[in-house]
Amino acid sequence: MSDAPGNLKPRPRKYVEKIGGRDWELEEAELDVYDGVTLWSDNPRLQTLLPASGVKSEAQLEAALQNSRGYDTLLKSIDDIGQMEPIYVQRFDDTAKALVLEGATRLTIFRQLDRKHTKGLKEGKFRRIKVKLLPPEFSERERTILLARIHVRGTGVRDWGRYVEAKFIHDAVVGNGQEAAMMNVTEMAQHMEKSVSWVQRLRDAYAFAHAYVDHVDEADGQGEKIAAEKFSVLEEASKARVIGSMLRDYDNPNFDALRADVFDMVRNEAFKEYRDARFLKEFYDDPEKWEQLKSGEKHVASRLALEIKSNSSSVKAKIAALGQQVSRSLDRDEGDLCEEEVALLYQAAAQIEHHILPDVRPFRVALRKFTASLSEASMADMKALDPGEVAEFREALEYFDQLYAKHGKAA
Known part of the structure; x- marks a missing residue:
């Protein structure tokens, strides 16, 4: 009896991605670029490229994507080295085509290249495209978070404008x-x-x-x-x-x-x-x-x-x-800036504060500045904070609350 496994077919690759506060397990698959997937007419990238009268065919969607910024550069890259990353699609039932939520430009390029390479070494190379399958329960809110993460934070061809x-x-x-x-x-x-x-x-x-x-x-x-x-x-x-x-x-x-x-x-x-x-x-x-x-x-x-x-x-x-x-x-990106330039600006601001009207105390100016800084705090800022800094901030805030409760106008 042979010890060789009976089934040598590799299992589908799976990706675990955190989207909307939840870990999603996405299965990779290869789908036919015509019969397996369909373009999304509400794709945000297309909103300024489509006719006001509406879309009547996928050919119109493809034509709009071919006129989008960075299309020719991406086409050459895919033609030379192929697909680097899977696109995101969502299939709502087993009989329907999967809807392309992210990667419409790459799908359009695959279709164009498949129609171009009808013979030779690249014949059939672009007939199937790698995808990450989003489950049917993947909500519109989670879709928004996914697209924002990729395109609003993205650069180059991923940048929507x-x-x-x-x-x-x-x-x-x-x-x-x-x-x-x-x-x-x-x-x-x-x-x-x-x-x-x-x-x-x-x-x-x-x-x-x-x-x-x-x-x-x-x-x-x-x-x-x-x-x-x-x-x-x-x-x-x-x-x-x-x-x-x-x-x-x-x-x-x-x-x-x-x-x-x-x-x-x-x-x-x-x-x-x-x-x-x-x-x-x-x-x-x-x-x-x-x-x-x-x-x-x-x-x-x-x-x-x-x-x-x-x-x-x-x-x-x-x-x-x-x-x-x-x-x-x-x-214009004139030169490299560092903490020294920031310190010089603070020195200039301090000189201005010494000449402001007597009834405007410097503390109020600093408080407005600090309030603006808090409103601009990001997740990355939070991750960079030292626990000691946070402890000092909370102590100072507690002192401020006590003072305001005792001496503020609300008191």
Whole structure:
């Protein structure tokens, strides 16, 4: 009798992945790229690429993906070295095709290469694709967490683009009018290992861009596509100093005209680049500059911004412009920054605090700064904390609570 095993077929590979606070065991399989899987028409990556009239076939979905950023680079890579990672699919019953939740671009490339290589060494190589099978009970909330982890945190070809990321976050934490929110801002930040303020900024920026879509009201249904193209300017305007909060106050009719003016400026391409929108407050405070922005002149904001920067000689103006100057330098990646530069900035801030009005105590300034830091804490920050630091913080907080209970205004 032979000792050789009777069945030499290897068992399917399995992956254990933590998604949404639970460990999932995902089985790897190989499926036919035509008969085994189907593309997902609600794929967030496609939302700005599909016709407003809707999708009528998988061929339309494939065509949209072929026009997406990074497609040709990924196609060449797969043609040269093959598939590096399985895609994620979900099968709801044994008879249906598996729905592609993540990896639609790779599936489209496999189909294109299979149609291309009909003979030779690569014939049939791209007919089957490796997948990770998500179980039928994998919920929409867990699907959102999975996609956020891969695409919103991702880079390169996995990066959806900031408008799609913002829409995805907004729909998850606010809802989209048809479906309710699936989680709050803090939960989304934890799952993405981002700060709460980062999630809030993208949420608010998309709400502003959505209002822009309503304002544009394109007859051909291209409003969302235009908003995606101009999203960097819209985002910058929505968070501009002082003016940003006015623009986002949608329930106050006093700001409707202001918002309409800014939307028309964006539509008429008054801002050559998004950084020019940082001067909205200065533009608004100068009636002549504001009228020039409203004139419809293309890229007029660049000239007006240059005038403001040239005339900024007072101490207040220099302080107000400092953040923008640092931001521009960081965008250009000028040099390596370390703790020494941070210490110098703190020294400058301390010098300013010594000259503020007498009734504004430095402690209040520090408290506001600390409160902002707490709101931006991420999961990665928590993992890096030393237990001793946490103990000291809790002791200080207890002391603060006792003082406020005894001497604060609430007492």
